Amino acid sequence: MACKYLFSGTYPLCTVVGGSMVPSLRELRVYCTSDQPSCCPLYQQYEATREEIPLEVVAVLLDATEAASAGACCDALPNW
Numbered sequence: 001m002a003c004k005y006l007f008s009g010t011y012p013l014c015t016v017v018g019g020s021m022v023p024s025l026r027e028l029r030v031y032c033t034s035d036q037p038s039c040c041p042l043y044q045q046y047e048a049t050r051e052e053i054p055l056e057v058v059a060v061l062l063d064a065t066e067a068a069s070a071g072a073c074c075d076a077l078p079n080w
Contacts, residue, residue, distance in 0.1 A: 003037030005046065016046035017053050027062070041065040 007013040012028060013020040023032050031040035038044065041061040045053055053061070 001035065001037070003032045003040065003043060005043060006032045006037075014042060016042050017055060017058055019055060021055065021058060 002008070003014075005014060005016045006023075007015050007020070011022050012032065014023050014027075014032070027040070031037055031043070038047075041064070042053055042058065045057075045061060
């Protein structure tokens with residue numbers, strides 16, 4: 001099931017990011033359209049705080065998750 005925060009219009013948008021963000025192809029495959037969108041660090045941050053995530057923080061969250069083990073909570077997902 002796709003992430004509940006993914007807007008699929010002309011361009012896919014992550015609506016938890018302030019100003020919205022077009023996810024990369026990797027993010028779409030691994031997080032947004034996977035069976036476990038809750039593994040996404042942006043999803044987790046938003047669920048914890050219920051505040052939009054500033055664009056400046058997005059890269060930090062995604063890079064930290066990638067460095068930590070490429071999705072430790074979702075080991076079954078392929079590492080694109």
